Amino acid sequence: MAENPPKRQKTSESEEKIECDALRNFKGFKIKRILNQNLSSKSVFLLGNLYSESSPGSAGDASSGTPEGGVACDDADPQSSGNDQAVVLLEKTAFTEDLLPTLMSDKSVLNRSMQNDIYGVYECFPPKELSGIKTTLIYPATEKHIQKYSAQDVHLINESYQDYKNITLPYIEEKQFNIQWVYNILEKKAESERIVSEDPDPETGFVMLPDMKWDEKQTSNLYLIVIIHQRGIKSLRDLSTSHLPLLRNIQEKCLKCIQEKYSIPADELRAYLHYQPSYYHLHVHFTHLKFNAPGTNVDRAHLLSSVIENIELMPDYYQRKPLAYVLRENDGLLAKFREARAGNGQ
Amino acid sequence: MAENPPKRQKTSESEEKIECDALRNFKGFKIKRILNQNLSSKSVFLLGNLYSESSPGSAGDASSGTPEGGVACDDADPQSSGNDQAVVLLEKTAFTEDLLPTLMSDKSVLNRSMQNDIYGVYECFPPKELSGIKTTLIYPATEKHIQKYSAQDVHLINESYQDYKNITLPYIEEKQFNIQWVYNILEKKAESERIVSEDPDPETGFVMLPDMKWDEKQTSNLYLIVIIHQRGIKSLRDLSTSHLPLLRNIQEKCLKCIQEKYSIPADELRAYLHYQPSYYHLHVHFTHLKFNAPGTNVDRAHLLSSVIENIELMPDYYQRKPLAYVLRENDGLLAKFREARAGNGQ
Numbered sequence: 001m002a003e004n005p006p007k008r009q010k011t012s013e014s015e016e017k018i019e020c021d022a023l024r025n026f027k028g029f030k031i032k033r034i035l036n037q038n039l040s041s042k043s044v045f046l047l048g049n050l051y052s053e054s055s056p057g058s059a060g061d062a063s064s065g066t067p068e069g070g071v072a073c074d075d076a077d078p079q080s081s082g083n084d085q086a087v088v089l090l091e092k093t094a095f096t097e098d099l100l101p102t103l104m105s106d107k108s109v110l111n112r113s114m115q116n117d118i119y120g121v122y123e124c125f126p127p128k129e130l131s132g133i134k135t136t137l138i139y140p141a142t143e144k145h146i147q148k149y150s151a152q153d154v155h156l157i158n159e160s161y162q163d164y165k166n167i168t169l170p171y172i173e174e175k176q177f178n179i180q181w182v183y184n185i186l187e188k189k190a191e192s193e194r195i196v197s198e199d200p201d202p203e204t205g206f207v208m209l210p211d212m213k214w215d216e217k218q219t220s221n222l223y224l225i226v227i228i229h230q231r232g233i234k235s236l237r238d239l240s241t242s243h244l245p246l247l248r249n250i251q252e253k254c255l256k257c258i259q260e261k262y263s264i265p266a267d268e269l270r271a272y273l274h275y276q277p278s279y280y281h282l283h284v285h286f287t288h289l290k291f292n293a294p295g296t297n298v299d300r301a302h303l304l305s306s307v308i309e310n311i312e313l314m315p316d317y318y319q320r321k322p323l324a325y326v327l328r329e330n331d332g333l334l335a336k337f338r339e340a341r342a343g344n345g346q
Numbered sequence: 347m348a349e350n351p352p353k354r355q356k357t358s359e360s361e362e363k364i365e366c367d368a369l370r371n372f373k374g375f376k377i378k379r380i381l382n383q384n385l386s387s388k389s390v391f392l393l394g395n396l397y398s399e400s401s402p403g404s405a406g407d408a409s410s411g412t413p414e415g416g417v418a419c420d421d422a423d424p425q426s427s428g429n430d431q432a433v434v435l436l437e438k439t440a441f442t443e444d445l446l447p448t449l450m451s452d453k454s455v456l457n458r459s460m461q462n463d464i465y466g467v468y469e470c471f472p473p474k475e476l477s478g479i480k481t482t483l484i485y486p487a488t489e490k491h492i493q494k495y496s497a498q499d500v501h502l503i504n505e506s507y508q509d510y511k512n513i514t515l516p517y518i519e520e521k522q523f524n525i526q527w528v529y530n531i532l533e534k535k536a537e538s539e540r541i542v543s544e545d546p547d548p549e550t551g552f553v554m555l556p557d558m559k560w561d562e563k564q565t566s567n568l569y570l571i572v573i574i575h576q577r578g579i580k581s582l583r584d585l586s587t588s589h590l591p592l593l594r595n596i597q598e599k600c601l602k603c604i605q606e607k608y609s610i611p612a613d614e615l616r617a618y619l620h621y622q623p624s625y626y627h628l629h630v631h632f633t634h635l636k637f638n639a640p641g642t643n644v645d646r647a648h649l650l651s652s653v654i655e656n657i658e659l660m661p662d663y664y665q666r667k668p669l670a671y672v673l674r675e676n677d678g679l680l681a682k683f684r685e686a687r688a689g690n691g692q
Contacts, residue, residue: 022456022458022461022466022468023456023458023466023468024455024456025451025452025453025454025455025456026449026450026451026452026454026456026470027451027452029450029451031446031447031450034443034446037440037441037443037566037636038440038638039440039564039566039567039636039637039638040386040387040440040567040637040638040639041386041387041388042387042388042438042439042440042441043441044440044441044446046446046450048450088450090441090449090470092388092438092439092440092441093388093438094383094384094385094386094388094438095383095388095389095390095436095438097380097383100377100380100390100392101377103372103436103479104372104375104377104392104394104434105371105372105373105375106371106372106373107371108371108372109370109371110368110369110370110371110372110481111478112368112369115368116527116530116536116537117527117536118484118485118486118487119482119483119484119558120368120369120482120483120484120485121480121481121482121483121558122368122369122480122481122482122483123478123479123480123481124372124436124478124479124480124481125474125475125477125478125479126477126479128471128474128477131471131472131474131477132457132469132470132471133469133470133471133472134467134468134469134470135456135467135468135469135470136465136466136467136468137465137466137467137468138464138465138466139464139466140464141464151636153614153636154614154635154636155613155614155635156612156613156614156615156616156635157613158651266502267501267502267503268499268500268501268502269502270502270644270645272644289500289501289502289645289672290499290500292386292643296643296644296645297638297642297643297644297647298616298618298642298643298644298647298648298649299616299635299642299649301643301644302644303644303645303670305504305668305670306667306668306670309667309668310667313660313663313666313667314659314660317659320659321652321655321656321659322651322652322655324649324651324652326635
């Protein structure tokens with residue numbers, strides 16, 4: 001038996017639940033697979049069996065055909081072995097100021113791996129008390145937990161205008177993404193109290209309101225969305241010379257408004273469009289430059305100033321330039337691209 | 347004296363340089379201040395004195411009036427104590443797949459801090475070998491290094507080509523940034539064992555090697571730098587039709603090489619240039635699409651495919667298009683822009 005045997009509880013709904021005592025270590029834990037991994041935030045999400053290989057001859061995991069099986073969750077009740085699954089979220093922790101003097105002392109051990117001129121690269125092994133990893137254990141974990149914490153592969157598509165016409169546009173039209181919620185905002189049927197600024201001109205006008213990702217408590221993570229009044233402009237791909245007054249109007253008025261309302265100068269803001277956008281009614285994102293907002297990467301964001309300048313340089317720029325963007329493995333549009341590429345023998 | 351006394355070297359330019367032996371720990375290190383701290387990437391950049399308090403009665407730090415002084419860099423030569431400054435970059439490392447079985451075993455110690463229903467929160471103390479912190483030591487560090495790694499307000503500059511000619515280019519030429527370390531790599535005088543691939547062609551060739559930000563332990567945060575052999579191409583701003591063979595060669599060969607060596611298909615990679623770059627010898631970044639690498643934001647990164655396509659559409663695109671980028675408050679270039687804008691009454 002593992003060091004931390006599960007115990008049985010009757011819940012109010014009379015469901016039987018397994019709840020584990022505090023684990024002392026991961027003895028008996030068997031990794032089934034990595035659900036997700038984030039290298040920039042230094043985290044990894046794992047799926048595993050919490051009490052595998054705990055006793056010789058324990059029953060196999062009935063719920064999975066993986067060779068990693070061999071689970072003995074609760075010898076007293078073999079039925080429960082079907083839910084010995086645990087999701088473990090491991091996250092490296094940020095450095096805290098108060099512990100830096102301990103870290104930067106003779107208590108840390110250094111191993112040098114590289115030296116070039118004045119640059120040396122080391123591995124620093126801190127004293128044990130500074131090596132803690134934040135660990136969240138979800139046990140027993142359901143399929144929903146597993147899906148919630150699973151990653152998807154992503155792929156970079158370089159979409160020519162021909163691709164847009166033949167693959168992307170038919171896909172958008174076929175799906176008929178519902179943008180009634182956008183019209184509700186423009187018509188003041190919803191969220192009207194959230195509107196920060198409006199220009200009612202039907203050709204060059206817009207509505208500006210806070211994005212859901214902004215807590216509105218501080219301006220250092222300011223995130224505003226500007227939705228145009230004009231309908232039928234789906235994305236960047238539709239823009240050309242005739243839209244310059246619209247784009248310039250948004251740039252000028254919104255920067256001015258944010259300066260006045262939130263005291264953020266224009267050169268501390270980032271104004272950009274997404275391609276692909278998350279909905280096909282033209283809108284512009286305004287975020288604080290210090291805020292590393294999601295969707296500001298070069299594989300999705302297009303600066304408003306750059307869009308204006310590209311059209312000034314070449315009126316049909318967005319009907320000629322291939323545009324690269326990232327699609328997730330299970331995105332319907334990626335499937336369409338794969339079909340088309342296969343059909344072309346690409 | 348500290349355990350790791352600096353040693354003096356005569357370089358080929360007859361400059362005296364301090365170079366330290368491999369440090370074994372941070373004994374004698376004195377934190378002067380936190381230059382920057384990133385809670386999401388779990389990193390902290392410190393400024394400190396490397397050999398302070400190493401012997402009783404050591405000389406104070408002549409170069410700084412901080413109370414933390416007390417530096418004895420090299421007892422034999424008090425003059426050198428002015429540059430005992432070190433910049434230390436500490437970054438928690440991402441989890442690597444091969445070490446997960448060791449981590450998820452009885453070798454890790456768990457302390458539970460919270461339990462609510464099926465959710466338990468723990469601190470996990472891994473075995474020592476898994477507790478390494480990536481540490482970059484820059485020693486001796488100049489004011490420029492200190493500035494480079496300090497947190498600062500940021501500003502978005504939209505640089506016209508006229509601005510480039512009148513402000514940016516003169517600034518680059520005036521500063522004469524030292525890129526000897528780049529030539530050392532190209533000439534195999536340094537880091538030659540790190541080269542992953544090379545095309546020796548003097549016009550279209552390059553050297554590819556891992557970026558310092560890549561741990562080289564797993565491919566999901568792959569980060570390779572491709573440095574061109576041709577000299578004198580400072581940045582994006584110099585590129586036009588004559589460079590298309592170079593750019594296409596890099597794109598084709600590097601993607602192929604990464605596919606072969608690391609089994610990552612082209613559509614899971616991001617190839618891009620920085621503008622402004624951190625050094626003015628043309629180089630291209632290749633990172634895994636899943637890796638949210640620093641410098642992939644729209645306000646600094648330019649996809650290699652996009653650069654090629656823009657020049658195909660318009661040979662002098664990069665001599666016409668305004669380019670937006672972020673400059674930090676104390677960047678010398680920002681001061682030049684401010685001067686110029688003030689002179690123009692802008």
